Amino acid sequence: MNETASEPRPRRRRWLRWTLAGLGTVIVLLVVGILIYSQVGVMGPEPDPLAEAEANPGLSIVDDGAGIVLSPTAGATGQGLVFIPGAKVQAEGYIATFADTVVDDGVTVVITRPWLNLAFFDPRPLSTFTDLAPAVSTWAVGGHSLGGVRACQLASDADALVLFASYCANDLSASGIPVLSLSGSEDGLSTPQKIADAKGELPADATFVEIPGASHASFGAYGPQAGDGTPTADPAEVDRVIAEQLAGFLPRR
Template identity: 35%
Template sequence: MTTPERKHTAAGQPGDALSASRADVALFWTARILSVVGVIVAAVAAFLTGAMLIHGQPAYAVLLSVIFLAGVVAALRFWGRRTATQARFKALRWIAAAVFATALAMALWLVPSTATEPSLSAMKSDAKVTVSETPEQIVLSPAGAVSELGVFFQPGARVDARAYAAFLRPLAEAGHTVVIPKQPFGIAFLSTGAFNAARAEHPPVDRWVVGGHSLGGTVAAIDAQSHSAPSGDGVVGLMLYASYPATDMSTLTAKVLSISGSNDGLATPEKINASKANLPAKTTYTVIEGGVHADFGNYGPQAGDGQPDISPDTARKEITEASLTFVKSLSKQG
């Protein structure tokens, strides 16, 4: 004969619902909701990311995969129950729920801006430039004679590394090896060791220009400060695209080029002017009249940016011309 006590301890029976507290019920429904939201967020983020799931650094694709699988497992577990049961280790489960919710928010925020034309076409090899792509970087290699001066360029935050190919390819056509790292989650500060790796992989190049767009330029400035030397070896140039350093670099021995847009709504003219005290006195400043933040790469419009008064193609040509002039001036030295 079955006792009343055993009726109340059978999983999924009414007795469990009665023994569950309000906190148990809240935790139960939180897990249910998060499981569904997790699957949806992972799917939507993957759709919005598109080709970047293949062409980007793998960390973001791994994050979305983990979120999707965790959501599916949680859905099977919690939606398979009819009622809440008394949960053990409630504090740990609430912490896990908070961590999962934070991961969902990060996944949406980290959706990258995918490269557009003409940079996508610039990713194709031809008789002048050989383009190689790995999960960690893009390399534009001159098909002819290779200069001893290379270019290492950090993308802006959450921007497809391919978006800069059309801007930097002319440098490769001029004989300079160009390396564009693919940053984990599209954040340059997570790619601070990439420059050292690039130096080791390209031994014919013994002098470098480091550069970057926006946050990428800030990280490139750190590399310039760490690796420049009065001897002229290592980093000999710093190229800032709509960017500025985070610290005082006024004594930097490397030459500096700062290219900015007059209509930039993010790296505004006021911010560029304020940063001049942190750069060497002989820094070269080039302003793209009518240019905006998103004109420094081919990835579409950007939230918070200004309104352009020139076409993206015109801005790109002016940026490339200034970059070529700067790099050529350094390749004549030493």
Template identity: 30%
Template sequence: MDSTAKSALHSTAAVIVKEERSATLFQPNKRTNTGLIFYPGGKVEYQAYAPLMQDFAKKGIYCVLVKMPLNLAVFDVNAADSYIQTTKNISNWYIGGHSLGGAMAAKYADQHPKNLKGLLLLGAYSTQDLTDTNLSCLAIYGSHDHIMNHGHWHKYRHDLPENTVVKIIKGGNHSQFGSYGLQNKDGLQNKDGKATISPAKQQHETVEEAIKLMHIAN
């Protein structure tokens, strides 16, 4: 993660940040009943998504940024369970994720649709058939995303709920949903397209679209 992500791990007047063994929590400094559990992208340091979670929390959304074994969500698809079961003040849960994390969030949603209100996919697609669920779904990717398999995106698009909203962020790319740069520590995303907007703008647009899905007053 970069310096922007590190700065976003500090509490502010609007957001209380708490690091736990298996997640970092972003608690709005006001009452809320809406929560987002977020699965990080594959091989990406999970706290690289702290700026995005801060933006969500500032809008009144309680965020659980999950720490995955070996930074791979595939090893703990059901990580959301413990937070949904124990966070009593949140009644409206959404799950989301970036890239591989999004695919695993979709897998969790397929297996536990009654636990959730909706699904947020960032630079990701679902290989699970979610058409028979009542989940709200928002899929976002950048116009300069050279990492997501667009062929697979179109192949599996029909597996998303009929009411799915698709948003393409003009000038955005794959990596800027997090704050880790074009090349993460394993060099897996150094072929991403060059964004023509800032990470902050891409993340802001993401949050603005998501709060519409979550029916949060803007």
């Protein structure tokens, strides 16, 4: 009788071991899958725009590991932007985009290096990046595509929010934070319709600027992107519009 009563216990233990082993296998496969996905198809900078930016005597480029700090060699205004790249785009792919903003307008830009090349897997606070430029007195946070979604999550710690071909997944409508949304008319990923549909997540006084002829990849210098529209705007013109809009928007003390 005792032997019969004890029989279910081994079965329960075996079932528990099998269940735990199965869960462990699923977790391992999930982690491996994410690691592979994050490293395959990573988009690097186009060599010519990057080389031109690196040769600009008015632009200082310092790689701090956590991010790339772009600062003017003269005329810094004390304004700063922490910029979070889009998914699987290297930080260097945005250096050329912000050269005009830094050199002509004296803004310091910190381009982050998200963990696993995906902003959603980077839990670091905004201070990790603002600490890289202690002389800056006011900070906006912004990002491109998925990086913009992450920027929305960090917006409460910033003085302003800038979305580059992106939109928020969290509700900032009552936050009172100044918001600038820059988008492209030919964007095939963060389409004009998606930008419009997510408008309610932002404060009512958010500024929306659609750049004619700009595609999703027009907000960086890393080449064409799968699923995107066909840009008709000259890249230099898109960069100029970005710099112009940031100059009129970024807060200062």
